[in-house]
Amino acid sequence: MEQLSSNVNSHRISEPTTLGSVSLVVPVYNEEDNIEPLFLQLRAVLDDLKRPAEVVIVDDGSTDQTLPRLRKVVATDNRFCVVQFRKNYGQTAAMQAGLEYANGDVIVTLDGDLQNDPSDIPMMLSKIDEGYDLVHGWRKNRQDTLVTRKIPSKIANKIISYVTRFPIHDLGCTLKAMRREIADELELYGEMHRFIPILAHWRGAKCVEVETKHHARKFGTTKYGLARTIRVVLDLITVKYMLDYYTSPMKLFGRVGLGIMAAGMASMAGVIAMKVFGGVDMTGNPLLLLGVMFTLMSLQALSVGLLGEATTRLYYTRDSRRPFTVREVLGREPTTIPIARETLQANHLSNRLANHPAHPRSRAS
Secondary structure, three states: OHHHHOOOOOOOOOOOOOOOOEEEEEEEOOOHHHHHHHHHHHHHHHHHHOOOEEEEEEEOOOOOOHHHHHHHHHHHOOOEEEEEOOOOOOHHHHHHHHHHHOOOOEEEEOOOOOOEOHHHHHHHHHHHHOOOOEEEEEOOOOOOOHHHHHHHHHHHHHHHHHHHOOOOOOOOOOOEEEEHHHHHHOOOOOOHHHHHHHHHHHOOOOEEEEEOOEOOOOOOOOOOOHHHHHHHHHHHHHHHHHHHHOOOOHHHHHHHHHHHHHHHHHHHHHHHHHHHHHOOOOOOOHHHHHHHHHHHHHHHHHHHHHHHHHHHHHHHHHHHOOOOOOOOOOOOOOOOOOOOHHHHHHHHHHHHHOOOOOOHHHHHO
16 A cells, blocks of 8 residues: 555644534445555545545454555544444444544445445535535446346335335435434434435435446455345334334334224124024134134234333433424524434443544544
């Protein structure tokens, strides 16, 4: 990495600006050959942004030479920070860690495989400056294999868009820009990183999709395949539940329970009618057992709904969470201060991480 021997840029994100600071979050896993060209492309973008910026690269437990090369990057330019996982946790965990370690007023996420083009970042930031809360990319001219990547992606995007009622062309594009407050409200797990626009829109964010450039992979191998389809489907079910019933689970389980109870009552009524008008023995009638089973199932569904309601109340009362978001308050000072993820993180992580040399906040000081 001879080209990394240039002078260290002392530009720090803590410098005052009216444009707002920017954090680039890049998860990587076994991308040793992509580190140097990625560094050069990101550095060029940072130099042209004309606003304070940093890059948070999350090493998701790489087993090749990714980490040693990242160490050279950090030693060359102190706008770059590396968060190293102890083992491979997956892209969603890496994305969540990057969002938590980022300090910028605007956070941009992109892949570390050079398929996303960093030159699109200024355009996305301009959309943020126009007033949008989240800008997500659309790889309209996607440079991937047709059978294993493009066709399954098109089908998945149409299904997800239909199920969630969120119009989108490309949910799998990692290149996104979002405001700090939007990132603070995200809780990513499983394969949820691909649902960030939907989750943000659910919280009232103003979203827009823009066309972005896409390049074929030059180095390394893809970490994704058709095997992830099952995980995405399961997470889609979770997202659908969150969108429609997260704050009131009884609306789902109560309806299911009442429907099953109605079927059980119909079965019991049939048993009684057959006994009265046809003389059919009740004890040997399978409708009796079916009615009992439906009744028990309805009670279980209603019980799950009640437990869900209790759990929801505990979730929102803990740490002063609220089932709503406020964009701004006009005409008076707010009487309550919403507690964002930044405050919650401080409660759990500040004692361990605030003075750690790898932490960006400690380095900024």
